Amino acid sequence: GAVVSQHPSWVICKSGTSVKIECRSLDFQATTMFWYRQFPKQSLMLMATSNEGSKATYEQGVEKDKFLINHASLTLSTLTVTSAHPEDSSFYICSATVGSGPYYEQYFGPGTRLTVT
Amino acid sequence: EDQVTQSPEALRLQEGESSSLNCSYTVSGLRGLFWYRQDPGKGPEFLFTLYSAGEEKEKERLKATLTKKESFLHITAPKPEDSATYLCAVQASGGSNYKLTFGKGTLLTVNP
Numbered sequence: 001g002a003v004v005s006q007h008p009s010w011v012i013c014k015s016g017t018s019v020k021i022e023c024r025s026l027d028f029q030a031t032t033m034f035w036y037r038q039f040p041k042q043s044l045m046l047m048a049t050s051n052e053g054s055k056a057t058y059e060q061g062v063e064k065d066k067f068l069i070n071h072a073s074l075t076l077s078t079l080t081v082t083s084a085h086p087e088d089s090s091f092y093i094c095s096a097t098v099g100s101g102p103y104y105e106q107y108f109g110p111g112t113r114l115t116v117t
Numbered sequence: 118e119d120q121v122t123q124s125p126e127a128l129r130l131q132e133g134e135s136s137s138l139n140c141s142y143t144v145s146g147l148r149g150l151f152w153y154r155q156d157p158g159k160g161p162e163f164l165f166t167l168y169s170a171g172e173e174k175e176k177e178r179l180k181a182t183l184t185k186k187e188s189f190l191h192i193t194a195p196k197p198e199d200s201a202t203y204l205c206a207v208q209a210s211g212g213s214n215y216k217l218t219f220g221k222g223t224l225l226t227v228n229p
Contacts, residue, residue, distance in 0.1 A: 043219045044204070044206075046216060046217070046218075049216060095161075103166075103168070105166055107163055108153070111158070111159060
C-alpha cells in the first residue's frame with residue numbers, strides 16, 4: 001500500500017507558541033490530504049481538507065486562523081497550530097487518497113502527538 | 118447527516134475463537150465503506166474498502182461484508198496479534214472530495 005509519513009512523531013511545546021506538523025506522501029502524489037485529530041479513546045474527527053494549490057476547507061467548529069493548513073506541493077501538506085494552548089493537546093493524523101473515480105483507498109500517517117504545557 | 122455506529126464497543130476473545138464486529142451506517146448515498154485497524158499511539162492501517170451491497174473482501178483472518186445498512190468484519194481463528202481497535206468509516210456519494218465519517222471503533226482483545 002501507499003505510504004504517508006508525518007513529522008514530528010511527537011512534540012512538546014509551551015503555551016502560546018506555534019507548532020508545525022508535516023504530512024508527506026512518499027510514493028505517490030496526493031492532490032487531496034486530510035487532517036484529523038483524535039482524543040484519548042475517541043474516534044477520529046476530521047478537521048480540514050487540504051487541496052494542493054488552493055485554500056483548505058475546514059469543518060464546522062474548527063478555527064481556520066488557529067489551525068493553518070498549507071498544501072504547497074503534491075506530496076506535502078503542513079498543519080500549523082498557532083498560539084497553542086493545553087486544550088490543543090491531542091493526536092493529529094493526516095491522510096491521503098490514492099486512486100480516482102469510484103475506486104480508491106485512503107491511507108493514514110502514523111500521527112503526531114502534541115502536548116502543550 | 119452521515120452516521121456510523123460500531124458494536125460492540127469492546128470485545129474479548131480467546132485465541133482461535135471466531136467472531137464478528139458490526140458497523141451500522143446511515144448515509145445519503147454510499148460511495149465507499151472503509152475498515153481500518155488502529156494500534157495504540159499509531160495511525161489507522163487500511164484494511165478494506167467496500168463499494169456496493171453484497172461485496173466481500175478478505176485478508177488473512179479478516180473478511181469484510183457489506184449490506185445496504187451495515188457491514189461486518191468477521192475474524193476467523195484470531196491470534197493475540199489481532200488485538201487492536203477496528204474502525205469503520207463511510208464516504209458519501211455526491212461530494213467532490215473523499216471525506217470520511219468514522220465510527221467510535223471496537224476494541225478487540227485476543228487472549229492467548
